[in-house]
Amino acid sequence: MARNIYEKIWDAHVVAEPEGQDTILYIDRHYVHEVTSPQAFEGLRLNGRKVRRPDLTFATMDHNIPTTDRSIPIQDPLSKQQVETLKANCEEVGITCFDMHDRRNGIVHVTGPEQGLTTPGMTIVCGDSHTSTHGAFGALAHGIGTSEVEHVLATQTLLQKRSKTMEVRVNGTLPVGVTAKDITLAIIGKIGTAGGTGYVIEYTGEAIRSLSMEGRMTVCNMSIEGGARAGLISPDQKTVDYLKGRPFIPTDRDWDELAAEWLALASDEGCTYDVLVELDAAEIQPQVTWGTSPGMVKGVNDKTPVLAELEGNEKLSTASALKYMDLAEGLPLTEIKINKMFLGSCTNGRIEDLRAAASVAKGYKVNPSLDQALVVPGSYEVKKAAEAEGLDQIFKDAGFEWREPGCSMCLAMNDDILQPGDRCASTSNRNFEGRQGKGSRTHLVSPAMAVAAAIEGHFVDIREWKFN
Amino acid sequence: MQAFTTLKGIVAPLEALNVDTDQIIPKQFLKRIERSGYEDMLFYDWRYEGDGKTPNPDFEMNAPRYQGASILLTKDNFGCGSSREHAPWALDNYGFRCIIAPSFADIFYNNCFNNGMLPIVVDTDVVDGLFPEVRATEGYSLEIDLPNQKIVKPDGSTIAFELNPFLKERLLNGWDQIGLTLRHDDDITAYEKKRGIA
Ligand code: SF4
Numbered sequence: 001m002a003r004n005i006y007e008k009i010w011d012a013h014v015v016a017e018p019e020g021q022d023t024i025l026y027i028d029r030h031y032v033h034e035v036t037s038p039q040a041f042e043g044l045r046l047n048g049r050k051v052r053r054p055d056l057t058f059a060t061m062d063h064n065i066p067t068t069d070r071s072i073p074i075q076d077p078l079s080k081q082q083v084e085t086l087k088a089n090c091e092e093v094g095i096t097c098f099d100m101h102d103r104r105n106g107i108v109h110v111t112g113p114e115q116g117l118t119t120p121g122m123t124i125v126c127g128d129s130h131t132s133t134h135g136a137f138g139a140l141a142h143g144i145g146t147s148e149v150e151h152v153l154a155t156q157t158l159l160q161k162r163s164k165t166m167e168v169r170v171n172g173t174l175p176v177g178v179t180a181k182d183i184t185l186a187i188i189g190k191i192g193t194a195g196g197t198g199y200v201i202e203y204t205g206e207a208i209r210s211l212s213m214e215g216r217m218t219v220c221n222m223s224i225e226g227g228a229r230a231g232l233i234s235p236d237q238k239t240v241d242y243l244k245g246r247p248f249i250p251t252d253r254d255w256d257e258l259a260a261e262w263l264a265l266a267s268d269e270g271c272t273y274d275v276l277v278e279l280d281a282a283e284i285q286p287q288v289t290w291g292t293s294p295g296m297v298k299g300v301n302d303k304t305p306v307l308a309e310l311e312g313n314e315k316l317s318t319a320s321a322l323k324y325m326d327l328a329e330g331l332p333l334t335e336i337k338i339n340k341m342f343l344g345s346c347t348n349g350r351i352e353d354l355r356a357a358a359s360v361a362k363g364y365k366v367n368p369s370l371d372q373a374l375v376v377p378g379s380y381e382v383k384k385a386a387e388a389e390g391l392d393q394i395f396k397d398a399g400f401e402w403r404e405p406g407c408s409m410c411l412a413m414n415d416d417i418l419q420p421g422d423r424c425a426s427t428s429n430r431n432f433e434g435r436q437g438k439g440s441r442t443h444l445v446s447p448a449m450a451v452a453a454a455i456e457g458h459f460v461d462i463r464e465w466k467f468n
Numbered sequence: 469m470q471a472f473t474t475l476k477g478i479v480a481p482l483e484a485l486n487v488d489t490d491q492i493i494p495k496q497f498l499k500r501i502e503r504s505g506y507e508d509m510l511f512y513d514w515r516y517e518g519d520g521k522t523p524n525p526d527f528e529m530n531a532p533r534y535q536g537a538s539i540l541l542t543k544d545n546f547g548c549g550s551s552r553e554h555a556p557w558a559l560d561n562y563g564f565r566c567i568i569a570p571s572f573a574d575i576f577y578n579n580c581f582n583n584g585m586l587p588i589v590v591d592t593d594v595v596d597g598l599f600p601e602v603r604a605t606e607g608y609s610l611e612i613d614l615p616n617q618k619i620v621k622p623d624g625s626t627i628a629f630e631l632n633p634f635l636k637e638r639l640l641n642g643w644d645q646i647g648l649t650l651r652h653d654d655d656i657t658a659y660e661k662k663r664g665i666a
Contacts, residue, residue, distance in 0.1 A: 024655065024656070026663075035498050039553075063498075078499035085501050127553075129549065144578075145579035151645055155646060155649045159645060161632065193548060227573065293486050317485045413498065413499065430549060
C-alpha cells in the first residue's frame with residue numbers, strides 16, 4: 001500500500017505496542033540544550049538511572065549565552081550556572097557537547113543539520129518546540145518536555161500515539177521577493193495557530209520543492225506555530241546534496257547506497273493524508289505580523305484589522321492584540337515605524353538568510369530612527385561562511401551590529417532584550433506578548449523585509465526595493 | 469509522580485485565548501535548574517505591576533475570592549508556544565491540579581500528564597457557560613471525578629469528558645512513565661540489534 005513519509009518513519013521505529021498503552025517509539029537522535037535539560041539529568045540521578053545512548057545524544061548551548069565577546073565569563077550567575085551544569089552533565093555521562101567555545105557551537109536547530117547529525121528517516125527529539133525544523137530533511141522531529149527528555153535519556157524511546165497527517169500543498173511558483181518565511185506565515189495565517197494541533201504536516205508542491213534546504217528548514221521550523229508538533233518534507237536530490245560530506249555523516253556506508261535509501265523514504269505516489277490544505281504561491285505577499293500571535297499576519301500592503309468587521313472570539317483577541325501592540329485599527333502596515341531590528345534565530349539565522357539580508361543592506365545605512373539593529377548568525381559555521389563572503393562587512397558598513405551566534409533576542413534570555421515600548425522587526429518565530437522583553441512589540445517578517453524596514457524606519461514592500 | 473483521582477476545588481477564570489507558555493512563565497525564570505519554586509512566577513507579566521511585586525488589581529485571578537484555587541478555567545489553545553515544562557511546573561507549584569479548556573496545545577497537554585496534572589477538554593459552549601457561573605458565586609467549586617470521567621457542578625449536574633485510557637491509567641496510579649518503559653528493556657535491545665545500532 002502507498003504510504004506517506006510519516007507512516008514510513010513511524011512503522012520503522014515501533015519498538016513495542018504494549019496492550020492498553022501508547023506505542024514505544026525508538027529515537028535516533030536526541031538534541032539537548034542548557035535550558036530544558038538540567039531537571040532531566042537530576043531526575044536520572046535521583047532514581048539511579050543511566051543514559052542509555054550517550055552516543056546518539058548531542059548537546060549545545062544556545063539559549064542563554066552571550067552574543068558578545070565570549071572570552072569574558074558570563075555575568076549573570078544563573079545563566080552561568082545553567083551553562084556549567086550542562087557541561088558537567090555531558091562530561092559525566094559522555095555526551096558530545098558543542099559548548100560556547102566550540103567552533104561547532106550554534107543554535108541547536110542550525111548546528112544539527114549543519115554537522116550532518118540530522119538525516120532523512122530519523123526520529124529526532126529535543127526539549128525545544130522548534131525541533132520541527134529538522135523535518136526539512138525528511139525526519140520526524142518534534143519538541144518534548146523535560147520529563148520526556150529524561151525518558152529519552154533513560155530509554156532512547158518515547159511513548160507516542162500515532163498522529164493524523166495533514167498535507168499542506170503550496171502550488172505554483174513564488175513571486176520574486178517572496179520567501180520561505182512568507183510561505184510559512186501565510187500557511188499559519190490560513191490554518192490558524194491551532195489548525196495543525198494533533199497533526200503531523202507534510203509540505204508538498206512545486207513551491208516547496210523549489211526551496212533550498214535553508215528555506216525548507218524555515219518552513220518546517222514554524223510548523224509548531226501552526227499547532228503541529230512536526231512538519232516534514234520528503235527528501236529529494238537537494239537533501240542528499242546538502243548532506244554530502246558533512247562531519248557526522250557515516251563514513252562506513254557506501255554514499256550512493258545511503259542516498260538511495262534516503263530518497264526511497266519520500267511519500268509514495270498515491271499515498272493519502274487525513275486533511276489537505278492548498279495554497280497558491282503566486283498569491284502569497286511578503287508577510288508582516290501585526291498582532292501577538294503568529295497567525296495575526298497580513299500581506300505588507302494590507303491594513304490592521306477593523307474591529308467592527310469582527311465577531312466573538314476573534315474580536316476579543318484582535319482588540320487585546322491591537323491594544324498591546326499600540327496600533328490603530330485599519331492602519332496600513334507600511335506606516336508602522338520600528339525602533340529595533342533583530343535578524344537571526346533558528347527560523348532565519350542561516351547563511352541564505354544572511355545573504356538575502358545583505359543584498360538588501362548593501363550600499364544603504366540603518367535609519368537614524370533606529371536604536372539598535374542586530375545581526376546574529378545561527379552558528380559559528382554560518383558566521384564563518386558569512387565572513388568569508390564579506391557579508392559581515394556589508395552589515396557593519398550599513399550600521400548593523402555583527403554578533404556571536406546564539407538564540408539572542410529571539411527569546412531574550414541573555415542581554416539581548418527589548419525594552420518596554422520598543423517595536424522590533426524580527427526574523428524569529430514568535431510575537432507573543434513580552435517574548436522579546438516585557439512590554440515590547442514584535443513584528444515577524446523575512447530577513448529581507450526586516451533589513452529593509454531597518455533602513456527605511458518602517459515596513460516597506462521588498463518587491464519594490466532598489467538593490468545596489 | 470503524584471496520582472490524580474478526584475479533586476474538589478475553587479475555580480479561577482482566565483478568559484483569554486491562545487495563552488502561550490511565555491505568558492504562563494516568562495523566559496527570565498527558565499534559568500533556574502530546579503523543578504519547583506515557580507509559584508510566584510506564574511503569569512508574571514499579567515499578575516504583577518511593573519515592579520514585579522505589587523499584585524495587578526486588573527488581573528482577575530488576583531481577587532481574594534480566587535485564592536487557593538486548584539482548577540483553572542480558560543479558553544482555546546491554552547499552553548501554545550514553547551515546550552518548556554516550567555509552564556506546568558509553575559501552574560502546579562501555584563496549586564492548580566486541573567485545567568479546563570476547549571483545547572490545549574499538544575506539547576503542553578502531554579507535559580501536564582507527566583506532572584500528575586489533568587487537562588480536561590470540554591466543548592467551547594460549555595466552557596463559555598462556566599465563566600459567568602464561576603463569577604456569579606464566590607467560592608464556586610467543581611468536583612473532578614477522574615475514574616468516572618466527569619465534572620460535578622455545585623448543583624449536582626455533570627459534564628462528561630473524554631481521555632486517552634492510557635493517560636488516565638497513568639494518572640490514576642501515579643505511574644512513572646520511565647519505569648513503565650524500562651519494563652520493555654528487552655524489546656528496546658532487540659530493536660537496536662535488528663537495526664544494527666546496538
Ligand atoms: S532561536 Fe529562538 S525559537 Fe529557536 S531555539 Fe533559540 S530561542 Fe528557540
